[in-house]
Amino acid sequence: MKYEMNCGLETHVELATETKIFCSCTTRFGGAPNTHCCPICTGQPGVLPFLNKKATEFAVRAGLAVGCKVNTVTHMDRKNYCYPDLPKAYQISQLDKPLSYGGFIELDSGKKIGITRIHIEEDAGKLVHERGNTFVDYNRGGVPLIEIVSEPDISSAAEAREYAEKLQLIMRYIGVSDCKMQEGSMRCDVNVSLCPAGSGKLGVRTEIKNMNSLSFMEKAIEYECERQAEILDEGGVIEQATLRFDEHTGETYVMRTKEDAQDYRYFPEPDILTVIIPEETVERIKSELPELPFDKMRRYTDELGINAKNARLMCRYKNLCLWFESALSYGASVKHSVNLITGVIFSFLSTEENKEKFDLNLTAAEFAKLVKYLDEGKITVSVAQSALLQMLQSGKCVNEFITEDVLLGTSDGELEKICQDAIAANPQAVADYVGGKEKAIFALYGFIKRATQGKADMNKVNNILSELLNK
Amino acid sequence: MKSVIGELSALLKSRKISSVELTKKYISEIEKKNGNLNAYVHLTFDEALKNAENADKLIKEGKGTPLTGIPMTLKDNICTDGILTTCCSKILEGHRPCYDATVWKRLKQCGAVLLGKTNMDEFAMGSASETSCYGAPKNPVDVMRVAGGSSGGGAAAVKAGLAAYALGSDTGGSVRQPAAFCGTVGFKPTYGAISRYGLIAYASSFDQIGILSAGVEDAAEIYNAVCGADEYDMTCCPRNMPEIKPEVDVKGLKIGIAEEFYKGLDSEIRAAVDRAVAVYEKAGAEIMLVKLPSLEYVLPVYYILACAEASSNLGRYDGIRYGSRAENYSGVDEMITITRSQGFGKEVQKRIMLGTYVLSGGYSDAYYKKARVLREHIKAEFNSVFGLCDVLLAPTVPQTAFPLGYSGGNPIETYLSDICTVPANIAGLPAVSVPCGVDGKGLPIGLQIIGDRFNESAVLSAALFAEKSGICDIDGGVL
Numbered sequence: 004m005k006y007e008m009n010c011g012l013e014t015h016v017e018l019a020t021e022t023k024i025f026c027s028c029t030t031r032f033g034g035a036p037n038t039h040c041c042p043i044c045t046g047q048p049g050v051l052p053f054l055n056k057k058a059t060e061f062a063v064r065a066g067l068a069v070g071c072k073v074n075t076v077t078h079m080d081r082k083n084y085c086y087p088d089l090p091k092a093y094q095i096s097q098l099d100k101p102l103s104y105g106g107f108i109e110l111d112s113g114k115k116i117g118i119t120r121i122h123i124e125e126d127a128g129k130l131v132h133e134r135g136n137t138f139v140d141y142n143r144g145g146v147p148l149i150e151i152v153s154e155p156d157i158s159s160a161a162e163a164r165e166y167a168e169k170l171q172l173i174m175r176y177i178g179v180s181d182c183k184m185q186e187g188s189m190r191c192d193v194n195v196s197l198c199p200a201g202s203g204k205l206g207v208r209t210e211i212k213n214m215n216s217l218s219f220m221e222k223a224i225e226y227e228c229e230r231q232a233e234i235l236d237e238g239g240v241i242e243q244a245t246l247r248f249d250e251h252t253g254e255t256y257v258m259r260t261k262e263d264a265q266d267y268r269y270f271p272e273p274d275i276l277t278v279i280i281p282e283e284t285v286e287r288i289k290s291e292l293p294e295l296p297f298d299k300m301r302r303y304t305d306e307l308g309i310n311a312k313n314a315r316l317m318c319r320y321k322n323l324c325l326w327f328e329s330a331l332s333y334g335a336s337v338k339h340s341v342n343l344i345t346g347v348i349f350s351f352l353s354t355e356e357n358k359e360k361f362d363l364n365l366t367a368a369e370f371a372k373l374v375k376y377l378d379e380g381k382i383t384v385s386v387a388q389s390a391l392l393q394m395l396q397s398g399k400c401v402n403e404f405i406t407e408d409v410l411l412g413t414s415d416g417e418l419e420k421i422c423q424d425a426i427a428a429n430p431q432a433v434a435d436y437v438g439g440k441e442k443a444i445f446a447l448y449g450f451i452k453r454a455t456q457g458k459a460d461m462n463k464v465n466n467i468l469s470e471l472l473n474k
Numbered sequence: 475m476k477s478v479i480g481e482l483s484a485l486l487k488s489r490k491i492s493s494v495e496l497t498k499k500y501i502s503e504i505e506k507k508n509g510n511l512n513a514y515v516h517l518t519f520d521e522a523l524k525n526a527e528n529a530d531k532l533i534k535e536g537k538g539t540p541l542t543g544i545p546m547t548l549k550d551n552i553c554t555d556g557i558l559t560t561c562c563s564k565i566l567e568g569h570r571p572c573y574d575a576t577v578w579k580r581l582k583q584c585g586a587v588l589l590g591k592t593n594m595d596e597f598a599m600g601s602a603s604e605t606s607c608y609g610a611p612k613n614p615v616d617v618m619r620v621a622g623g624s625s626g627g628g629a630a631a632v633k634a635g636l637a638a639y640a641l642g643s644d645t646g647g648s649v650r651q652p653a654a655f656c657g658t659v660g661f662k663p664t665y666g667a668i669s670r671y672g673l674i675a676y677a678s679s680f681d682q683i684g685i686l687s688a689g690v691e692d693a694a695e696i697y698n699a700v701c702g703a704d705e706y707d708m709t710c711c712p713r714n715m716p717e718i719k720p721e722v723d724v725k726g727l728k729i730g731i732a733e734e735f736y737k738g739l740d741s742e743i744r745a746a747v748d749r750a751v752a753v754y755e756k757a758g759a760e761i762m763l764v765k766l767p768s769l770e771y772v773l774p775v776y777y778i779l780a781c782a783e784a785s786s787n788l789g790r791y792d793g794i795r796y797g798s799r800a801e802n803y804s805g806v807d808e809m810i811t812i813t814r815s816q817g818f819g820k821e822v823q824k825r826i827m828l829g830t831y832v833l834s835g836g837y838s839d840a841y842y843k844k845a846r847v848l849r850e851h852i853k854a855e856f857n858s859v860f861g862l863c864d865v866l867l868a869p870t871v872p873q874t875a876f877p878l879g880y881s882g883g884n885p886i887e888t889y890l891s892d893i894c895t896v897p898a899n900i901a902g903l904p905a906v907s908v909p910c911g912v913d914g915k916g917l918p919i920g921l922q923i924i925g926d927r928f929n930e931s932a933v934l935s936a937a938l939f940a941e942k943s944g945i946c947d948i949d950g951g952v953l
Contacts, residue, residue, distance in 0.1 A: 092789025
């Protein structure tokens with residue numbers, strides 16, 4: 004490749020506070036248009052903002068989780084622009100002193116993507132185009148946002164995706180946002196520039212606005228990269244511009260160029276005096292940070308011996324991990340728990356959303372009881388699997404399904420007797436098996452399963468049979 | 475000068491008159507005189523009578539305060555739930571807010587009686603209330619002259635006895651200057667002493683709700699009722715204020731005189747202020763000369779910063795959510811452009827343009843940021859001066875009320891006339907204007923007393939002395 008790509012992401016994340024950033028309206032998604040509104044978030048004449056402390060604390064938490072430093076004394080700024088979804092004609096944001104700065108996210112490759120800054124601001128409302136008219140819905144107006152700005156350290160579409168996924172996961176873990184791209188609680192603007200390979204100089208960048216899905220983001224970056232390369236190949240120059248990605252055509256289009264770039268006329272917000280976050284608060288937030296996903300993953304593989312694939316799979320869902328760890332504390336084994344979770348529970352929950360919520364009808368304690376039957380060899384894996392599925396479906400406890408008739412009551416002596424019977428009843432199969440047809444042993448398995456009503460521990464059966472047949 | 479509130483409150487308490495009767499008297503005065511004075515732009519007589527009935531009940535139950543049942547008025551930029559609040563601008567034509575300003579909420583709880591909303595310069599931008607879309611209010615002392623601005627309607631109403639008191643707003647002198655022109659008390663407390671929630675913003679870091687009253691004790695009474703912490707205003711002082719009880723004794727009071735306030739002063743005004751200073755001195759106050767050299771910069775600093783904030787604050791009037799909207803347009807951009815071009819008057823448009831300019835990329839460093847640095851400098855200078863003295867005495871305005879129509883033709887001269895009032899807004903200081911005599915035409919002259927931040931007590935005590943010692947020899951408006 005003749006060119007190297009430098010890509011940076013500006014990620015907007017809606018904070019999961021109960022109330023808006025400058026008033027006490029709910030931040031709940033949806034609702035009939037303009038029902039989650041008050042004089043303040045609709046910018047009625049005469050109102051003033053009062054800053055939601057929780058929002059600043061969430062933003063600090065987000066910063067600390069990605070290794071940022073915190074500006075303990077800062078202020079808000081006004082970003083002035085006129086658009087019908089912005090009721091005050093300015094957005095209260097932060098310009099020169101973000102709440103936190105200087106962190107990073109580490110990719111699987113070990114490469115670190117720098118995080119320049121994280122600042123807080125308010126979301127705008129939404130325009131709704133219907134029946135040839137345009138309406139405006141201010142429900143979203145005033146929902147607290149953080150904007151996470153990365154360094155232009157990203158060098159491929161895949162890295163951009165991985166960065167965004169990791170960021171999403173961390174934000175979900177620490178509980179500051181649900182980061183649902185389809186609901187707009189996480190949105191990315193992407194800056195892309197090319198430079199001759201090895202030159203180390205940043206080229207002219209274009210910005211693709213408002214990506215609301217990771218796969219579209221990947222496509223947009225790839226498309227934009229090719230587009231810029233073609234221009235450079237032909238000896239052209241890249242024009243600094245803001246672009247829009249069309250999901251249907253898969254192409255980017257110019258929204259505005261540098262000439263008509265907006266002048267936001269930033270100035271310090273006079274209605275909010277200094278924002279102070281006491282050192283003690285920063286320390287408290289730091290101490291309250293949960294184990295972060297990548298630390299957890301490392302612990303799962305290194306300490307619990309879970310394979311990397313399953314560890315990664317499980318660590319994507321914080322609630323699941325909490326539940327799993329609780330089951331372990333009730334004495335369930337790691338191995339059987341993980342197998343049942345990744346096998347039965349994942350397929351039961353099926354959707355991403357359900358796995359994320361992990362709202363089960365089954366307590367970790369009850370799950371642990373079931374796992375322990377398995378750990379102690381009292382039931383077979385298939386019994387455990389079907390019992391688990393029934394427990395998930397019915398919400399009933401383990402005793403309802405692990406009854407006398409599924410317990411492996413068969414003693415080792417009895418089992419040996421049954422195996423002998425099987426050999427005696429299937430001389431042809433035995434002969435074939437001894438003669439080298441390994442598959443012939445299935446006839447014996449079938450006999451034993453019937454005789455034990457499927458409750459036999461097939462591992463034991465195998466051991467007994469091979470002992471008897473090799474005599 | 476008298477305490478109108480004290481007098482009326484005594485009558486109400488002793489049940490010599492009911493609030494409803496009192497309110498009806500004020501209503502009939504307004505009906506008689508407002509046509510000529512144009513002090514009120516929206517009348518709320520039904521609301522007033524309702525308030526009065528409620529007040530009578532409170533008094534009967536012994537739950538009255540000194541403000542219960544007293545008829546008053548609010549400037550047209552203080553929000554009242556369901557009652558017209560238009561900033562005397564066409565762009566807010568017909569606007570009825572959906573909430574009460576904190577000050578009005580607090581006064582309503584005390585049983586105040588709202589007679590109406592008073593005239594003002596459009597969005598409080600002006601010194602004569604002549605930029606009002608309803609036409610200028612007239613000075614009750616001489617109806618050929620302006621009542622001052624921007625709270626001109628409130629000052630005229632108080633002076634003419636059309637309200638016992640008025641709340642106004644003071645961004646660069648808008649309460650003190652009309653008080654000086656009409657001969658009433660005009661009190662602007664410390665920035666942050668009274669909640670701004672519900673005051674429609676002109677320049678947020680300067681705006682302060684202020685009081686127009688006939689006497690100093692009235693001003694203290696009203697101040698005590700509306701001041702203090704408000705969870706809806708982060709710039710408001712988080713503490714509850716101690717109750718102010720002004721005292722007449724000025725013995726040992728250190729009074730600073732800064733020559734910078736006296737530059738280019740009309741000789742009659744100079745004489746009146748000097749005469750007042752002599753009375754303080756005679757009563758035992760200590761007079762000292764202090765220096766405030768940076769006062770030279772207050773007007774550019776004020777006009778740059780106030781217009782910058784205004785350009786942002788007034789961006790929301792786009793015809794989409796409230797107020798008036800253009801009738802013929804194609805597309806939302808044109809709708810906003812036409813709405814704003816038709817809805818805002820010339821002075822407001824001028825200040826929005828000036829403010830937009832000083833904030834734009836490439837100019838912000840030279841204007842806006844430099845002005846902010848100077849503002850800090852001016853504040854620091856006042857800080858050191860208040861290390862030496864308790865209050866400053868100065869004229870309120872370098873001239874007396876000018877003829878109607880004059881300010882429009884002399885915009886720069888009008889801007890310059892804010893020179894004595896603007897410093898208190900730049901530094902967020904409490905300041906009061908009290909009458910201190912009249913000029914040769916019989917027009918009132920204002921004496922200004924400026925104090926250190928949150929030293930309302932010193933300012934109002936010095937003002938009360940002026941009242942009791944006869945410095946203010948003009949009668950307040952009493953029925």
